[in-house]
Amino acid sequence: MSNNQNIIYGGDFEESLDYPTVGALLYDNFKDGGDKVALIDGIKEEQWTFNDLLEQSVKVAKALYDAGIRQNDVISILSENRLEYAAIAYGTLYLNAICAPTNFAYTERELEHTLNITKPKFVFISSSTKALLPKLEQFDFVKQVILLDDDNVSSDKLISFKTFLNKYSNNSFNVEAFVRQPVKLFEQVAVIFMSSGTTGLPKGVELTHGNLIACIASNLERVPLGKSLFGNVTALYITPWFHVMGFMGKLLFTTTREFTQVFLAKFIPKLYLKSIEKYKILTITVPPPVILFLSKTPLLSNYDLSSLKLIFSGAAPLTKELEEEVKKRFNDEIIVLQAYGQTEATLGVLYSDVATAKPGSVGQLVRGTYGKVVDSDGNILGANKVGELCFKGPFIMKGYIDNVEATSSTIDKDGWLHSGDLGYYDEDYQFFIVDRLKELIKYKGYQVPPAELEGLLSSHAKIRDAGVIGIPDEAAGELPFAFIVKEEGSDLTEQEIKDFVAKNASNPKWLRGGVKFIDAIPKNITGKILRREMKELYKTMKAKL
Known part of the structure; x- marks a missing residue:
């Protein structure tokens, strides 16, 4: 220091890690790990050794390659944590394709925004996210949706994971030789994560090899x-x-x-x-x-x-x-x-x-x-x-x-x-x-951008204006709280607003902190919302209770 x-x-x-790609680093570590247990699914009580990780991830890489995935193609995973998730992520990285893990709790609105940023060619889903399939099939850039659970499923874009691996299996493709081919380490994107930033909807963060x-x-x-x-x-x-x-x-x-x-x-x-x-x-x-x-x-x-x-x-x-x-x-x-x-x-x-x-x-x-x-x-x-x-x-x-x-x-x-x-x-x-300094609300570690919620709330026919802040909470860190200016003559209720947000935003963004109706949202001369004033307004309101 x-x-x-x-x-x-x-x-x-x-000690520098001199690897040509992150895929090569992973491949060698899995190879050296042997029969030591690497991952255990605590709910299903299933486990994979490092040998299993190597075998399964190579199998996925060969199938992806045979199905036409190449460098810089994007693969999205829309699933809860499970063993197959690991194999898909590693197999994608072996090919110098780009892995785009996606929040499985996203609403259709949030998912649409994210997919339009990452533009995945293939999307892996599970039974818990299967309800999003109709939305996924609307995107022209999504060429294939792979369902991790069911075997007997098929449509123009949908195929089961088991069928996918059996259908595409290029055994002549040498994964180990491929990961040894160097890339420009700080230019070649490996993963895209979604980050809320300080304003608007999430942005795609490009992380390199x-x-x-x-x-x-x-x-x-x-x-x-x-x-x-x-x-x-x-x-x-x-x-x-x-x-x-x-x-x-x-x-x-x-x-x-x-x-x-x-x-x-x-x-x-x-x-x-x-x-x-x-x-x-x-x-x-x-x-x-x-x-x-x-x-x-x-x-x-x-x-x-x-x-x-x-x-x-x-x-x-x-x-x-x-x-x-x-x-x-x-x-x-x-x-x-x-x-x-x-x-x-x-x-x-x-x-x-x-x-x-x-x-x-x-x-x-x-x-x-x-x-x-x-x-x-x-x-x-x-x-x-x-x-x-x-x-x-x-x-x-x-x-x-x-x-x-x-x-x-x-x-x-x-x-x-x-x-x-x-x-x-x-x-x-x-x-x-x-x-x-950022205005993000931190709810149980999740980033909740106030501007996104304000945009959503303002789209409601009975809401004239909205301002959102985070209020302190011992268990969650912060809870989203909304100040609302109703349209004149509106009979809008707090519960109606909460239900509207719950329907259109993912769980961390729900208005657990509550709603308060006011005459005007504090703003400066340029129209920027003054969150500090809203927080003081909340403190004053709370002190009177």
Whole structure:
């Protein structure tokens, strides 16, 4: 860790990963993993070894190639976490095609927006997302929809996964030789994730092979310390793989660390605790709401959780108070660490270390990354001074797909990613998050853009204007709350508004915080909504209750 005129550097990589593609990195790790168990589906109680991962992902790659998929073609996965998901993602990366994990909870409106950005040629769906098939079949760029569950299905675009693998099987295609062919690492896009940004609907974040390899390299350097402290590692995850935290932090990192990963398609409290007991889970990675659950639930006494030694918190800030509370619940025998990152930075740029972690800190810069804190005029600040956090290095995205304006407003001409988050670092270069410059609402780790909800609400015939803010909530972090200006003479009710949003927006965006009718939305002279004033208005309103 070094400091040059208040620009902090995380240090050089101790050991560079010299791979021509991320596919080659994955292929070699699966090959070396052998018969060690890699993935366990905690709900279905099915498992794959690294050999299984290699065999199944190669089978998918050969089928995709035989079906006409080539470099830069986009493959979308619209499914809950499951073993086949991993094989599809890896097989896509082997071909230097682009994987676009998609939120399976999207409404038709949100899905349409996302697909028009990523334009996938093939889409893999499961029985839980089958209802979206009619929508998928409307897009000309979607050439094939593959259903992971049913065998006896067929239409112009729909085929079962089993039939797909049997129909397309180019055994002459040498996957291992193909992944050895180098690409321009920081030009070739590997994955597109959706990120809400600060305004409007989600944007497509392009992450390259170089981004993924650098991120994996950074995480691999922490493995020796973990193994020296704990030995073999079995981890439990619930983060969906369409999210960068799930895809990168679990689907890619775990399988390159020789960890055994137990995953659940969703959080079911009793099953979650039972899984920790059954598989002797050593570490979990969760958002703060799950830590809150662990700190308060009476269910803990029904299970043997003595194997659990390490909790990683991510996706949203973890308060010092909640960190201390969960430690007390486990008699201070648990280590709680935080990390900080964003989709645009290929997951994490700040990580806590077991040896140096401080309560409330999100950690230090990872190797290969530069960081600085700037004021509103762009001046670089020193230690213990609050400003916007900015980052630079091999983790920073290529850009937002087909959106030069949004890219240039996020990454400046010198290559610095402006995070939109306020924070500072102390004399030991430990970083702390204070607040957000961005207007995003963080509901259980999900990003909810107020502008999107405002646009949706304003489309309602009985609503003249709308303003949305996040209000504090101990369990979820923040809840979306709407100020509404009704059309004159309207009989609009709060429940009608809530039902309208629930019908047209995915679950995290529902107005759980409530609705308040007012005469006018606070705005400046240019028409920009003044959220700070709305938050003060909410505080005043709450104080009167």
